[in-house]
Amino acid sequence: MQENFIIYNEEYVLIKDILGALKKDTKSEIVFITDTEGHCIASTGDLEDTYLNSISSLIAGSISAVNSIAQMLKIEKFASVLTESEEKSLYVSLINERTMLIIIFDKDANLGLVRFRVKTATKDLSDVFVTINEKLKTDVFKGDASPFEGVSDEDIDEIFGD
Numbered sequence: 001m002q003e004n005f006i007i008y009n010e011e012y013v014l015i016k017d018i019l020g021a022l023k024k025d026t027k028s029e030i031v032f033i034t035d036t037e038g039h040c041i042a043s044t045g046d047l048e049d050t051y052l053n054s055i056s057s058l059i060a061g062s063i064s065a066v067n068s069i070a071q072m073l074k075i076e077k078f079a080s081v082l083t084e085s086e087e088k089s090l091y092v093s094l095i096n097e098r099t100m101l102i103i104i105f106d107k108d109a110n111l112g113l114v115r116f117r118v119k120t121a122t123k124d125l126s127d128v129f130v131t132i133n134e135k136l137k138t139d140v141f142k143g144d145a146s147p148f149e150g151v152s153d154e155d156i157d158e159i160f161g162d
Helices: 009-026 049-072 111-138 153-160
Strands: 030-035 040-045 080-084 088-094 099-106
Touching: 009 030, 009 040, 009 099, 009 111, 030 049, 040 049, 049 080, 049 088, 049 099, 080 111, 088 111, 099 111
Parallel strands: none
Antiparallel strands: 030 040, 030 099, 080 088, 088 099
């Protein structure tokens, strides 16, 4: 199991802006990022959180299965997967080893445009995640230091009125 994601507010705003622009530029229904364990990290569009979390988990599992097939074929991994139906399509693109971008669009969308925009957005999102990782390496709370250092039980009791 991997560590939980830590995303700083500044980078979260950048991520949401990238997702929003991608949704608009491709005229898609929903765009979201999930991790390889199936946790939705950020999204834009209209889909209930319960469905989004379920879809995230299912996509994470299916991408894991697809990449197992890739290894059998002596391919390191597939960078993207497209699934189409008569009404909607689902396009999954790996951002890095831990995150993936998912876009759901209808039959009227131009697939070439979707692929082009996803490629650009994936690069932009990868850069944001690199920035987050760099910040985490220099984070003052890293290592043995605790964010609660210097806070006594009495301080906590005073805050909560006990």
